[in-house]
Amino acid sequence: xxxxxxxxxxxxxxxxxxxxxxxxxxxxxxxxxxxxxxxxxxxxxxxxxxxxxxxxxxxxxxxxxxxxxxxxxxxxxxxxxxxxxxxxxxxxxxxxxxxxxxxxxxxxxxxxxxxxxxxxxxxxxxxxxxxxxxxxxxxxxxxxxxxxxxxxxxxxxxxxxxxxxxxxxxxxxxxxxxxxxxxxxxxxxxxxxxxxxxxxxxxxxxxxxxxxxxxxxxxxxx
Amino acid sequence: xxxxxxxxxxxxxxxxxxxxxxxxxxxxxxxxxxxxxxxxxxxxxxxxxxxxxxxxxxxxxxxxxxxxxxxxxxxxxxxxxxxxxxxxxxxxxxxxxxxxxxxxxxxxxxxxxxxxxxxxxxxxxxxxxxxxxxxxxxxxxxxxxxxxxxxxxxxxxxxxxxxxxxxxxxxxxxxxxxxxxxxxxxxxxxxxxxxxxxxxxxxxxxxxxxxxxxxxxxxxxx
Numbered sequence: 001x002x003x004x005x006x007x008x009x010x011x012x013x014x015x016x017x018x019x020x021x022x023x024x025x026x027x028x029x030x031x032x033x034x035x036x037x038x039x040x041x042x043x044x045x046x047x048x049x050x051x052x053x054x055x056x057x058x059x060x061x062x063x064x065x066x067x068x069x070x071x072x073x074x075x076x077x078x079x080x081x082x083x084x085x086x087x088x089x090x091x092x093x094x095x096x097x098x099x100x101x102x103x104x105x106x107x108x109x110x111x112x113x114x115x116x117x118x119x120x121x122x123x124x125x126x127x128x129x130x131x132x133x134x135x136x137x138x139x140x141x142x143x144x145x146x147x148x149x150x151x152x153x154x155x156x157x158x159x160x161x162x163x164x165x166x167x168x169x170x171x172x173x174x175x176x177x178x179x180x181x182x183x184x185x186x187x188x189x190x191x192x193x194x195x196x197x198x199x200x201x202x203x204x205x206x207x208x209x210x211x212x213x214x215x216x217x218x219x220x221x222x
Numbered sequence: 223x224x225x226x227x228x229x230x231x232x233x234x235x236x237x238x239x240x241x242x243x244x245x246x247x248x249x250x251x252x253x254x255x256x257x258x259x260x261x262x263x264x265x266x267x268x269x270x271x272x273x274x275x276x277x278x279x280x281x282x283x284x285x286x287x288x289x290x291x292x293x294x295x296x297x298x299x300x301x302x303x304x305x306x307x308x309x310x311x312x313x314x315x316x317x318x319x320x321x322x323x324x325x326x327x328x329x330x331x332x333x334x335x336x337x338x339x340x341x342x343x344x345x346x347x348x349x350x351x352x353x354x355x356x357x358x359x360x361x362x363x364x365x366x367x368x369x370x371x372x373x374x375x376x377x378x379x380x381x382x383x384x385x386x387x388x389x390x391x392x393x394x395x396x397x398x399x400x401x402x403x404x405x406x407x408x409x410x411x412x413x414x415x416x417x418x419x420x421x422x423x424x425x426x427x428x429x430x431x432x433x434x435x436x437x438x439x440x441x442x443x444x
Contacts, residue, residue, distance in 0.1 A: 001224070002223070002224065002225065003223050003224065003225045003227075003228045006225045007370070008257055010257065011259075020444075023441050024440055024444065027425055027438075030425045030429050032226065032229045032230075034422040034428060035230055035232065035418075035420055037233075037369070037381050039383075040302060040305050041305065041310050041314050042305050043422060043428070045428055046430065046434065047429045047438075048433070048434060049430065049431050050432055051432060055432055077343065079343040080262060080342055082342055083262050083263065086263065089263065092262075092263050118304070120302055120304055121295075121296070121301040131383065131386065133386060133406070134386075136354065137358075137381055137383060140359055140362035141363070141365065141366035143359070143363065144258060144362070144363035145229055145366065145370075147259070148225065149225070149229065152225040161353065161359060164356075174432070174433055175435065176434050184355070184359060196257075198257055200257060200265060201265050203249055203252045203253050203256065206267055206269060207252050207270075207271060208268065208269065208270045210272055210273060210277055211397045212335075212397045212398050216245075216248075216252075216269075218246055219245050
């Protein structure tokens with residue numbers, strides 16, 4: 001599939017068909033993930049592919065609790081007041097709600113982890129990060145490769161971080177070593193939702209030339 | 223270009239030809255960047271395209287200072303002892319040294335920013351982040367799209383975070399609002415170095431099935 005077709009049609013897929021996802025496809029996603037850059041070339045990533053039904057059921061149960069608590073907080077604090085009138089918001093929230101209610105039955109969950117033991121001076125050795133930007137820049141590009149590769153293979157996925165609410169339980173369930181931080185949870189399966197094209201803010205709105213606020217516009221002949 | 227060809231040949235390019243980079247190509251990279259996911263669909267990114275020669279010269283000067291200070295620290299603390307015997311390390315460090323010495327003449331620098339004012343409850347409103355993973359997951363996937371799109375268009379780029387050392391100066395130079403965090407600096411130009419294929423740790427070494435330490439292996443017939 002053409003690169004730009006993949007990039008412009010990749011979007012969050014939150015509803016999945018029950019069909020199993022072949023190991024060979026999972027392996028291709030993970031291989032794509034590992035092509036990403038990382039600080040010091042240390043490749044401080046690890047991926048836990050969760051297929052076990054009991055484990056998915058337990059993660060799904062905790063995820064739904066976390067989702068409901070987050071929803072209560074968001075409503076009470078009106079925390080999404082800046083985005084809730086945007087055209088995508090209602091659709092996104094319905095999808096996220098459906099995902100939370102069905103996570104246990106999504107065929108595969110991939111927990112994308114950052115191993116602090118491979119971060120050298122970027123980690124502080126006691127669970128914290130001296131340079132969080134550089135640390136997360138050594139796992140999140142790999143996650144994006146994974147999401148794009150899923151799209152290229154006709155698989156749906158989405159990037160979630162709500163598992164951080166029940167991180168201690170997740171650590172026990174997956175047997176994560178103390179140095180390993182579960183950064184992103186990616187549900188994966190054949191999509192019920194359709195892929196994009198996606199809609200985004202225009203480049204002109206987010207790009208600046210030399211100075212914030214100075215518009216980047218394509219000059220004639222360049 | 224085929225998606226998997228892009229992913230498997232994208233690599234850090236740290237030496238550039240002096241040829242100018244057309245605005246239309248820069249615009250295509252930025253359009254690809256904006257297709258990435260973001261928390262709450264808020265698209266909290268901004269990109270400063272630095273073309274001005276005086277600004278690049280100043281950033282280059284500060285970057286080289288930061289690079290030399292980092293080198294002294296790394297040598298004295300032996301901070302890269304865990305990776306310095308790896309096959310790529312010496313080549314990577316020569317490339318990074320060449321980049322630091324020539325940054326002022328790289329045709330374009332793209333400063334990829336995260337606007338905390340668009341993070342809602344993820345930011346704490348006083349410059350910090352309540353959920354750093356979710357925050358950086360709203361800019362670093364966009365950066366990876368940008369690096370991949372550069373590769374697809376025959377442009378070289380690399381992900382750097384060393385500018386954080388002189389962040390206050392950079393903020394002034396680019397006129398960044400207080401809420402805007404410059405997360406990644408991407409040098410961009412036509413490559414002198416060659417693209418990949420890249421070499422990475424094997425999938426078998428980084429993938430686990432259901433539990434950390436339990437090997438993920440492709441089962442026959444799946």
